[in-house]
Amino acid sequence: MKYPASVAGVTDEQPSLDAVELGAYFALMEVAGLLRHAVDQQLLREAGDLSYVQFQLLTRLGLDSSTGSERMTDLADGVVYSRSGLTYQAGLLEKADLVARTPSANDEREVTVGITDAGRTLLATVLPGHTEVIGRHLFQPLTAEDAEALADLLAPVRDHMRSLPPRSAEPRYRR
Amino acid sequence: MKYPASVAGVTDEQPSLDAVELGAYFALMEVAGLLRHAVDQQLLREAGDLSYVQFQLLTRLGLDSSTGSERMTDLADGVVYSRSGLTYQAGLLEKADLVARTPSANDEREVTVGITDAGRTLLATVLPGHTEVIGRHLFQPLTAEDAEALADLLAPVRDHMRSLPPRSAEPRYRR
DNA sequence: TATTGTTATACTCTATAACTATA
């Protein structure tokens, strides 16, 4: 797949994305999209109506977080993007007893979401099949060195994107 | 972010995803998710109600395809995943005169979707702002060499995933 | 009989704005 070096009026004087970057970006999004679909199907089959977003929330709490819990707003910024959307998803997960919501001790406005034992159990049940799908779809054409290179390239990008103003920073009332 | 070398019963005897691969995968999905949200917002602001899926369809036709057209099923497999979903999106794009659908000449069951001049114009209008967002979110922490390395890593993955049995290969009627 | 695309329908998800409670 080749893209013109200069696309849509973006000339070389104003150095923007060149063809290589555009190709990397499109490949990234296509891979992520196809991968998400493949994983979605696996979760549907093997985890009984666990959507990908819900799985992301569980992994975020169960694998990324050392305490197994996070604030609602932080979860919304990282995974779901809108507070109301997270309230909805957290409600579903809580109804399934996979997470629990408790008011924060210091600041009573905050709500802390924590993964339950049942949530960790489900995560452990799902992960083998999950990693099988990831291995088959994503890592099959890559060597171990490639995988490490990919991780090293994406880690700073993720950190950078996390540092950008999150959605929750946007003004909520315009008067 | 570190993950245990052996997760959820996946032992080392049955070599599955190791910690590095798991980290690369989670980073990939998080980056793609955050990026998609950022781009979605830009498209909403600058392209007047063009969703990301619709933008993907236009770029696929306008930049990826040499002829500017593709079969419905191929577009569905690559971007939208379900035929009916693509019919819906293609209907919206056609109503906006950004694509045109014509029955295929050889096989009259097939429908060919082609980007229109208006579609190409819109694409050209949107791309500068689009690339600006991509540059700021995705490529800012990367060097030019990093971008090339990323492209080189993801290209074979994309090709591999495209070669896997697509959604349209699944049986449609089970009796 | 298999394949392509559309349609009808139902459902999931997401977002905006209004609302409550706390800081």
Place this chain on the structure above:
DNA sequence: TATAGTTATAGAGTATAACAATA
């Protein structure tokens, strides 16, 4: 007055199954 979270509501998007047309 600002922030955290919830709720009501509405809209966009998606999927499944049934359908028509063509191979």
